[in-house]
Amino acid sequence: MLRIYEVILLMAGDAAGVAEQIERRDSDLARQLRRAMHSVALNTAEGAGNTAGHKRQRYQTALGSAREVLACVQVAQAMRYIGTVDAHVLDRMDHVIATLGRLVYRRAS
Numbered sequence: 551m552l553r554i555y556e557v558i559l560l561m562a563g564d565a566a567g568v569a570e571q572i573e574r575r576d577s578d579l580a581r582q583l584r585r586a587m588h589s590v591a592l593n594t595a596e597g598a599g600n601t602a603g604h605k606r607q608r609y610q611t612a613l614g615s616a617r618e619v620l621a622c623v624q625v626a627q628a629m630r631y632i633g634t635v636d637a638h639v640l641d642r643m644d645h646v647i648a649t650l651g652r653l654v655y656r657r658a659s
Contacts, residue, residue, distance in 0.1 A: 552598050554649045558591050561646050564639040565619055568632065572622070575631035583622035589615035590646065597653075606654060613650040619643060 565587040573580035590612050597608030620643045626632045 552594065552653075554646060555591075555594055555598070557642060557649075558594055558646055561616075561619070561642050562587050562591055564636075564642060565623075568623055568626070568635060568639070571632045572626045576626070576629070579622055579626060579629075579631070583619060583626075586615045586618040586622065590619060590650075594650070609650055609653045613647065613654050616643065616647045616650055620647065 565583060569580040569583045569587075572583065593608045593612035593615065597605045597612065600608055620640075623632075623635055623640075623643070627635065
């Protein structure tokens with residue numbers, strides 16, 4: 551399994567805490583965040599078990615979902631559903647997004 555998968559699981563724990571806060575004000579947005587987070591973990595795991603184009607497709611889906619998780623947090627902040635999110639949580643999200651981006655967009659050698 552990819553090393554980033556362990557970081558994704560930590561991100562899932564972070565996202566769960568944020569979703570609990572969001573749910574108090576907007577249950578639909580909290581559900582969207584949870585679905586997107588599930589997609590990040592599950593598509594990354596699936597991609598690790600695939601080859602070539604299928605692998606890239608799974609990682610690309612995981613990347614889009616990771617960006618969606620971050621967007622849910624940003625929207626929740628903009629809508630004043632939640633306050634400031636811990637910088638470590640946001641850094642972890644950025645790390646996952648950057649790593650998945652490298653997996654999707656790296657050039658063939």
